[in-house]
Amino acid sequence: MQDFWRNSGFHLLERDNEGRLSITDDFLRAYLLRPEIRPVEESGPNEIALHEALLEDPRRDTSASALERVEDTDVRDNYRVLLAFLGRLKRAASLESCYMEIFSGGEVAVPPLFIDQLAQIIVRNILEGCEDALEPRAGELFFREQRASTDDGAVMLADLETVEMHASGGSLGNLGRLIVESQAPLATVNLDVLDTENAQSYWLRDQRHDFAISMNFGRAANKALCRVMEKWIRHFFGITVSIRPLRSVEDHGWAWHIGLDSESTAMLNGLWRGEEIEPETLRRMLALFRLDFEDPAAMRTDLAGKPVYMALSMDENNVVRMKPQNLLLNLPLAVRA
Numbered sequence: 001m002q003d004f005w006r007n008s009g010f011h012l013l014e015r016d017n018e019g020r021l022s023i024t025d026d027f028l029r030a031y032l033l034r035p036e037i038r039p040v041e042e043s044g045p046n047e048i049a050l051h052e053a054l055l056e057d058p059r060r061d062t063s064a065s066a067l068e069r070v071e072d073t074d075v076r077d078n079y080r081v082l083l084a085f086l087g088r089l090k091r092a093a094s095l096e097s098c099y100m101e102i103f104s105g106g107e108v109a110v111p112p113l114f115i116d117q118l119a120q121i122i123v124r125n126i127l128e129g130c131e132d133a134l135e136p137r138a139g140e141l142f143f144r145e146q147r148a149s150t151d152d153g154a155v156m157l158a159d160l161e162t163v164e165m166h167a168s169g170g171s172l173g174n175l176g177r178l179i180v181e182s183q184a185p186l187a188t189v190n191l192d193v194l195d196t197e198n199a200q201s202y203w204l205r206d207q208r209h210d211f212a213i214s215m216n217f218g219r220a221a222n223k224a225l226c227r228v229m230e231k232w233i234r235h236f237f238g239i240t241v242s243i244r245p246l247r248s249v250e251d252h253g254w255a256w257h258i259g260l261d262s263e264s265t266a267m268l269n270g271l272w273r274g275e276e277i278e279p280e281t282l283r284r285m286l287a288l289f290r291l292d293f294e295d296p297a298a299m300r301t302d303l304a305g306k307p308v309y310m311a312l313s314m315d316e317n318n319v320v321r322m323k324p325q326n327l328l329l330n331l332p333l334a335v336r337a
Contacts, residue, residue, distance in 0.1 A: 001129050001131075002130070002131070002133070002203045004124070004136055004202075004203060004206040004207075005120065005124045005136070005206060005207065006207070007207055008117070008120045008121050008124050009027060009030055009117065009121055010121045010124040010125060012024055012026045012027040012030055013027050013095060013121070015125070016094065019125070019235070020093075020094035020095070020096050020097075021094055021095035021096065021121065021122070021125055022094060022095075023089050023090065023092065023094075023095060023098075025058050025059065027089075028058035028059065028086055028089060028090070029055055029058050031082060031085070031086060032051060032054050032055055032058065032082075034082075036078045037051070037075075037078055037079070037082055038051070039051050043071075043072070043075070044070070044071030044072070046066075046069040046070055046071055047070045047071055047072065047075055050062065050066055050067070050069075050070060050079070058086070059090055062079075062083055067079055067080065067083070081111060084109070085110055085111075085114050088101065088102070088110070095118060095121060095122065096122060096235070096236060098118065099115075099118045099119070099122060099325075100236070100328065102115060102118075103325050103328075103329055116143040116144070117143070119142045119143040119324055120142070120143040122232075122235070123136075123139040123142050123143070123228065123232070123324075124136075125235070126228075126231045126232060126234075126235045127139060127228070127231070132199065132224060132227075133194070133199040133200060133201075133202035133203055134194065134195075134196070134199050134202075134213070134220050134221050134224035135224045135227055135228050136202065136206065137194050137202055137211055137213055137221065137224070138213065138221050138224040138225035138227075138228050139225075139228045140159065140209065141157070141225065141312075141320065141322045142228070142232070142322060142324040143324075144159055144160070144161070144209060145159075145160040145161070145319055145320065145321050146158060146159060146160055146319070146320040146322075147159070147160045147163045147164075147318055147319060147320075148215075148286060148314040148318045148319070148320050149318070150283070150286070150318075153216075154214065154216060155214060155215040155216050155286050155287065156193070156212050156213070156214055156215070157212060157213050157214075157215055157221075157286075157320060158191050158211075158212040159209040159210065160319060161209065162191070162208075162209050162210050163191075166191075191210055191211060191212045192210070192211055192212065193211070193212045193213065193214065194211035194212070194213050194221065195213075195214070195219070195220055195221070196220045199220075215286050215287045215312070217245050217246070217247050217287070218245065222245050222287060223244075223245065225287075225312075226243040226244060226245065226289060227243075229243050229289075229291075229327060230242065230243050232324060232327055232328075233327055233328070233331065236328055237328075237331070237333065239293065239294070239295065239298045239333075240293075240294040240295070241291050241292060241293055241294065242291070242292050242294065243289050243290070243291045243292075243310070244289065244290055245287065245288065245289055246288040246289060246290050246309075247288070248288065249288060249309050251307065251309070254272065254306075254307070254309050255303050255306045256303055256306065256307075256308045256309070256332050257269075257272060257308065257309045257310065257311075258291075258308060258309075258310045258326055258327065258330045258331070259310070259311060259313075259323075259326060260310055260311060260312045260313075260322050260323065260324075260326060260327070261312060261313055261320065261321050261322050261323055261326075262315075262321070262323070263284055263285075263313035263314065263315050264285065264310075264311035264312060264313040265326070267281065267282065267284075267285060267311065267313065268309070268311055284313045284314050284315065284316070285311050285312075285313045286312050286313055286314055286320070287311065287312040288309065288310070288311050289309070289310040289311070289312075290307050290308070290309055290310075291307065291308040291309075291310060292307055292308075293305075297334065298333065298334055299332050299333065299334055300332045300333065300334055300335075301334065303332045304334075308331070308332065
C-alpha cells in the first residue's frame with residue numbers, strides 16, 4: 001500500500017467507524033504553526049502568550065480582549081480568520097461535515113486555501129489503499145489549479161503553480177531568476193506526462209506536482225478522474241454512481257447537468273436553455289462525462305433513471321479551477337427522511 005501527500009495533514013487525523021475523519025488536537029495545532037501565525041523575532045509578548053496558550057490547548061476559546069491585545073495589526077487579522085476557521089473545525093462532527101457546512105449558507109467565509117486543504121485531505125482519505133497512481137494525480141484537480149493546453153487536439157493538464165515556477169525560472173534557482181530578469185527567453189516548459197506505462201513514478205514524486213496528464217476521451221487519466229469522482233460522491237452520501245467519459249452529448253432533452261467549474265456551469269446552463277454559445281467559448285470545454293445512479297430511487301423522483309451530464313472547462317487564461325463541491329451540492333438526490 002502506497003503512502004502519499006504526507007504534507008496534507010491527513011496523518012494528523014483519525015478515522016471513525018464510518019471512514020470519516022475526526023478532528024484531533026494535533027491537527028488543530030498544525031494551523032498554529034503556519035508561517036503567518038507562528039511568532040517571529042519581532043513578535044510582542046501578548047502575541048507570544050496567545051500562541052503558547054493555543055498550542056497548549058488548541059480547543060480553548062479565545063476572548064476578544066486577548067485577541068485585541070496582540071500587538072501587530074496584520075497578525076490580529078490573521079488570527080481572526082484562523083480562529084473562525086478553527087471554530088468550525090472544533091464544532092464539526094467530522095472533517096467532511098465541516099467541508100459541507102462551509103457551503104451550506106449563502107456567502108463562503110472561509111479562505112480558498114483552507115477549503116483546498118480540506119478537499120485534499122478528504123481525497124487522500126477516499127484514496128487510502130489506492131494502487132493506481134493516476135487516481136491521486138487526477139485527484140489533484142480537486143484542490144490544485146491546472147494549466148490546460150490543447151495544442152494539436154491533445155488536452156493536457158499540468159499543475160499551474162509548477163508551470164509558473166518553471167516559466168519564471170524558479171525551478172533553476174538563482175540562475176533561472178537571472179535569466180528572467182535579463183529578459184532572455186526560457187525554454188518552453190516541458191513536464192513528464194503520467195500515463196499507464198509510467199504511473200508508478202508518481203509515488204516517488206507525489207508532492208512535487210510535476211506530472212502532466214491527458215484529459216482526452218478514453219485516456220487513462222480521464223477515466224481515473226471518473227473513478228475519483230465516484231468515490232467522492234460515495235464517501236459523502238453512501239450512494240453508488242457510475243461516471244464515464246463522453247465524446248459529446250447527443251441527448252438534446254437532457255434533464256440535469258453539473259458544471260465541474262464556473263466556466264462549465266455557465267456553458268451547460270446556456271446550452272440547456274438552447275442559447276447559442278460562441279465557438280471560441282465552447283472550445284474551452286475540455287471533457288464531458290455522464291453520471292448514472294446505480295439506484296434510481298436515490299434520485300429526485302422527477303429525475304429518477306435519467307443521466308446527469310457533467311463538463312470540465314478552462315477559463316480564458318487556460319486555467320482549470322475545479323469545484324468539487326459542485327458534485328455534492330448539485331447532485332439531484334432524493335429527499336431523505
